[in-house]
Amino acid sequence: MEKTFDPNKIEQACYQQWEKQGLFKPSGIGEPYCILLPPPNVTGNLHMGHAFQHTIMDALTRYHRMKGNNTLWQCGTDHAGIATQMVVERQLNADDLTRHDLGREKFVERVWDWKKESGGNISQQMRRLGTSPDWSREVFTMDENLSKAVQEVFIQLYNEGLIYRGKRLVNWDPVLLTAVSDLEVESEEEDGFMWHMRYPMADGSGDIVVATTRPETMLGDTAVAVNPEDERYQSYVGKFIKLPLTGREIPIIADDYVDAEFGTGCVKITPAHDFNDYDMGKRHNLPMINILTDDAKINDNAPADYQGLDRFDARKKVVSDLESLGLLVEIKPHKLKVPRGDRSQAVIEPYLTDQWYVAVESLAKPAIEAVKSGEIRFIPENWDKTYYQWMNNIQDWCISRQLWWGHRIPAWFDDAGNIYVGKDEQDVRQQNSLADDVVLKQDEDVLDTWFSSALWPFATMGWPEETPELDTFVPSSVLVTGFDIIFFWVARMIMMTKKFTGQIPFKDIYITGLVRDENGDKMSKSKGNVLDPIDVIDGIDLEALVAKRTSGMMKPKDAAKITKVTRKQFSDGIDAYGTDALRFTFAAMASTSRDINFDMSRVEGYRNFCNKIWNATRFVLMNTEEFDTGNKGGNLSLSVFDEWIWSRFQDTLAEFEKAIAQYRFDIAAQALYEFTWNQFCDWYLELSKAVLNSDKSSDDEKRGTRHTLINVLEHLMRLLHPVMPFITDEIAQKLKPLSANDSNAASIMVDAFPLYQVSRKNEQAENDIEWVKSFVVGIRNIRGEMDIPPSKKLPVLLANASSKDIDRLAKTQDYLVLLAKLESVSVLDNSEKAPASATAIVGEMEIMIPMAGLIDKDAELKRLNKSAEKLENDVKRTEGKLSNENFVGKAPEAVINKERAKLEDAQMQLSKIQEQIETIKAL
RNA sequence: GCGCCUAUAGCUCAGUUGGUUAGAGCGCUACCUUGACAUGGUAGAGGUCCCCUGUUCGAGUCAGGGUAGGCGCACCA
Numbered sequence A: 001m002e003k004t005f006d007p008n009k010i011e012q013a014c015y016q017q018w019e020k021q022g023l024f025k026p027s028g029i030g031e032p033y034c035i036l037l038p039p040p041n042v043t044g045n046l047h048m049g050h051a052f053q054h055t056i057m058d059a060l061t062r063y064h065r066m067k068g069n070n071t072l073w074q075c076g077t078d079h080a081g082i083a084t085q086m087v088v089e090r091q092l093n094a095d096d097l098t099r100h101d102l103g104r105e106k107f108v109e110r111v112w113d114w115k116k117e118s119g120g121n122i123s124q125q126m127r128r129l130g131t132s133p134d135w136s137r138e139v140f141t142m143d144e145n146l147s148k149a150v151q152e153v154f155i156q157l158y159n160e161g162l163i164y165r166g167k168r169l170v171n172w173d174p175v176l177l178t179a180v181s182d183l184e185v186e187s188e189e190e191d192g193f194m195w196h197m198r199y200p201m202a203d204g205s206g207d208i209v210v211a212t213t214r215p216e217t218m219l220g221d222t223a224v225a226v227n228p229e230d231e232r233y234q235s236y237v238g239k240f241i242k243l244p245l246t247g248r249e250i251p252i253i254a255d256d257y258v259d260a261e262f263g264t265g266c267v268k269i270t271p272a273h274d275f276n277d278y279d280m281g282k283r284h285n286l287p288m289i290n291i292l293t294d295d296a297k298i299n300d301n302a303p304a305d306y307q308g309l310d311r312f313d314a315r316k317k318v319v320s321d322l323e324s325l326g327l328l329v330e331i332k333p334h335k336l337k338v339p340r341g342d343r344s345q346a347v348i349e350p351y352l353t354d355q356w357y358v359a360v361e362s363l364a365k366p367a368i369e370a371v372k373s374g375e376i377r378f379i380p381e382n383w384d385k386t387y388y389q390w391m392n393n394i395q396d397w398c399i400s401r402q403l404w405w406g407h408r409i410p411a412w413f414d415d416a417g418n419i420y421v422g423k424d425e426q427d428v429r430q431q432n433s434l435a436d437d438v439v440l441k442q443d444e445d446v447l448d449t450w451f452s453s454a455l456w457p458f459a460t461m462g463w464p465e466e467t468p469e470l471d472t473f474v475p476s477s478v479l480v481t482g483f484d485i486i487f488f489w490v491a492r493m494i495m496m497t498k499k500f501t502g503q504i505p506f507k508d509i510y511i512t513g514l515v516r517d518e519n520g521d522k523m524s525k526s527k528g529n530v531l532d533p534i535d536v537i538d539g540i541d542l543e544a545l546v547a548k549r550t551s552g553m554m555k556p557k558d559a560a561k562i563t564k565v566t567r568k569q570f571s572d573g574i575d576a577y578g579t580d581a582l583r584f585t586f587a588a589m590a591s592t593s594r595d596i597n598f599d600m601s602r603v604e605g606y607r608n609f610c611n612k613i614w615n616a617t618r619f620v621l622m623n624t625e626e627f628d629t630g631n632k633g634g635n636l637s638l639s640v641f642d643e644w645i646w647s648r649f650q651d652t653l654a655e656f657e658k659a660i661a662q663y664r665f666d667i668a669a670q671a672l673y674e675f676t677w678n679q680f681c682d683w684y685l686e687l688s689k690a691v692l693n694s695d696k697s698s699d700d701e702k703r704g705t706r707h708t709l710i711n712v713l714e715h716l717m718r719l720l721h722p723v724m725p726f727i728t729d730e731i732a733q734k735l736k737p738l739s740a741n742d743s744n745a746a747s748i749m750v751d752a753f754p755l756y757q758v759s760r761k762n763e764q765a766e767n768d769i770e771w772v773k774s775f776v777v778g779i780r781n782i783r784g785e786m787d788i789p790p791s792k793k794l795p796v797l798l799a800n801a802s803s804k805d806i807d808r809l810a811k812t813q814d815y816l817v818l819l820a821k822l823e824s825v826s827v828l829d830n831s832e833k834a835p836a837s838a839t840a841i842v843g844e845m846e847i848m849i850p851m852a853g854l855i856d857k858d859a860e861l862k863r864l865n866k867s868a869e870k871l872e873n874d875v876k877r878t879e880g881k882l883s884n885e886n887f888v889g890k891a892p893e894a895v896i897n898k899e900r901a902k903l904e905d906a907q908m909q910l911s912k913i914q915e916q917i918e919t920i921k922a923l
Numbered sequence B: 001g002c003g004c005c006u007a008u009a010g011c012u013c014a015g016u017u018g019g020u021u022a023g024a025g026c027g028c029u030a031c032c033u034u035g036a037c038a039u040g041g042u043a044g045a046g047g048u049c050c051c052c053u054g055u056u057c058g059a060g061u062c063a064g065g066g067u068a069g070g071c072g073c074a075c076c077a
Helices: A006-021 A048-066 A081-094 A104-118 A121-128 A144-159 A215-220 A275-284 A311-326 A363-370 A383-392 A426-430 A449-452 A468-473 A484-499 A533-538 A542-550 A558-569 A579-589 A598-625 A638-663 A665-691 A701-721 A725-738 A764-786 A803-819 A857-883 A887-888 A893-921
Strands: A030-034 A072-073 A161-172 A178-180 A185-200 A207-213 A222-227 A239-242 A249-254 A264-267 A328-341 A349-357 A378-379 A412-415 A420-421 A476-482 A506-514 A793-797 A823-825 A836-841 A844-852
Touching: A006 A121, A006 A533, A006 A579, A030 A048, A030 A468, A030 A484, A048 A072, A048 A275, A048 A476, A048 A506, A048 A533, A048 A579, A048 A638, A072 A468, A081 A104, A104 A144, A104 A363, A121 A412, A121 A533, A144 A420, A144 A449, A144 A484, A161 A328, A161 A638, A178 A349, A185 A215, A185 A239, A185 A311, A207 A215, A207 A264, A215 A311, A222 A275, A239 A484, A264 A275, A275 A484, A311 A328, A311 A349, A311 A793, A328 A579, A363 A383, A363 A484, A378 A383, A378 A665, A378 A823, A412 A638, A420 A449, A426 A542, A449 A484, A484 A506, A542 A558, A542 A725, A579 A665, A579 A725, A598 A701, A638 A665, A638 A764, A665 A701, A665 A803, A701 A725, A701 A893, A764 A793, A764 A803, A764 A844, A764 A857, A836 A857
Parallel strands: A030 A072, A030 A476, A222 A249, A378 A506, A476 A506, A793 A823
Antiparallel strands: A161 A178, A161 A349, A185 A207, A185 A328, A222 A264, A239 A249, A412 A420, A793 A844, A836 A844
């Protein structure tokens, strides 16, 4: 093996082997375990958020596969209507073309071409992460069978009256020229103005002043409203004003909605361009005058002067025209929330159009119940509140989009405007007995992307066909996803799956945090702080990184700043840390759905961990490859250390499994790291040297230690594998022939996960080794603080040793000598007087290193005083507690006993140390 | 307005049903190229657990009230 771990050399080949051998498929045996991949957009590239979530999904998948579950990770990609259409349109724009130049059919063809060419990108990147979904079942949301499911669902919901078509005010994106759902609108506070405008009374009896943030909409006003309780305006109600610029006469109405305290207390009402005004218009039967075109220009319903003007130009003109008429009272700066489309960033218009809706209320009820009853569980739990809050106030879902890329709505219209819903035109004609001469035209619109995503849990399993997968993998085990799509996706999957299969879609919902940069800032192209997981795996040099971060900037002037920051932070580029290190980092940082501040130094630390594992393996192989490891017979004599490491392995295994069951990947990772580094490497490997390099060891003893070395490591690889698939596979292949593992698994990834073995637990060995550790650490501490060179071998005297201590000494003396670098160990009997020594205390035994020629009197006094001070504090605190009547009277017996024992121990140690201090002072 | 989350070492974070001396990684200091590993070893320094009040024998942990920061939903003429 190479001296240092080089992930690049092993990862790709390893993955190809797994895939070639078909190891990602469900075994067909065992309890089903299923994870649904949230289908990434085909337009997407793997970002840190994916890498994080995929690591967790893959660790769970690999763990359960090894545990013997019939495990499926269902993967696929989403057609991402708007996003994908925008990508291809942008390509066309580069050639000065629009999608209209191509026409619908050609355009859609072109999107398919693009999908074939670039759509697989993210799947390839997932392979680099070592993910193990069943690629043979990979689906695309516009595949034939998924499209069939979409159609089926649409038709059924329509027939039940749960899908309807209606003319209403929707969120209209005047740039993308489509309706969008409430969820796709983001409102940010922006600086704007409040214009106060004077509307004269129609009868010339005065005027009324209204306040608005959108003066241009006055062209569509059909009323002015005041609060019925507002005394200032009561005499106006029922009268009319003459709307400036248009000459229309519109009524003054009274409505509770109006807040008398806000603005002037008078509201202009534009039912066709404001959601609240729309409701009021309905209540008062007001006419709805639409004054905008699809692309938000003033239309023919407005006076000729304004027709054709863009909405923002119209605003300026309305304001200046009112001003010149003396009707503009004042302009106040005003902060307001501006609704923008999440894709286009265009200001969204409330706009009156015909759209398709899902009536969700009846679907929401069972979906709420599924979480309330505990059938579906959010992890962490508090997300259920977010879920309920939205679900309890859920609005009908606008599902039609005026796009070309997506699932076409299966509805046809005749010339009379009748609607027919069915599988295709022929089906529609048949169902409705339409004569051949009736002309039918299919609805031009497509469905919201999330409509098909909502069917993911069952459509991917073959629904509406009755398939074995539907029986086996619905419901799935856990959904791993971000809180940002709880409404978009999670809630809708629950509603649809409940509705169409009667089942819940998943039992657990594990909500992950966001991956941010090391300062806690959101990673974004415009901030230039984006990290590509592939760059962390493969490494990237500085120039390439700078180029990547500054290319295609929306605001080119940001590029200079980004260049500077990047050069400073990554002056040597990014090292190739490898997939396992990256995955381990994500696991270690994944605590209870907090956001992750991704820090490169963590990856570096876990890369070092990989290297540690690698080198430990080198050591183990060096000591086992050419030797008898006892796997083909021969007596094994296990040392107390061999027994100890097996015992500790069981603890680690149990801790790992418990943590995984609770989705505490950080605790799981911590357990793996601690055992591997701090127990196996730091102590066990060092101790094995004492057996292997000693002439005193018998063949049985050496065989026992070699057997332990190879098999603990082999078990450890299987334990680590779910988190670190590559390095463990590489190493396991080398270890397996030397180990006792005689399974015929094709790879560690389909081998058995280690089983907890009670018989390997050994408390006696654990206590013995704790004693050894305290012994060794005590001496190391003296050595460290006294600046005694590591090369200097020390003679050690033991005073006040009990028979148990002497027993343990006999069992472990060789280890102590090696680990603490001792020259000799002698036990003093009670009559012997110890020479002046530096002292450490283990239990009641004193470990003494004679000072002569080695240790400085003052230094040792200082060291002893420090430790005496600590003990004195302990004694004081504990005494205080125990002398408190309330404590002794009320605390549980066990706690009091603990305190008493602690006090006794501290007093004993303190007195020994004080004795030593006196002895040394006397020198 | 309604709701959620966070505050612990220089940094990033753990800390279970309240109960030993509050932990880890990174960083820092000193020493060490010893035969697996300098991507390493050994030892060490470093804490007003955001603040106040309360409950309790006992509070990082529970309750109430603040402060600071983050997020979601609704409203916004």
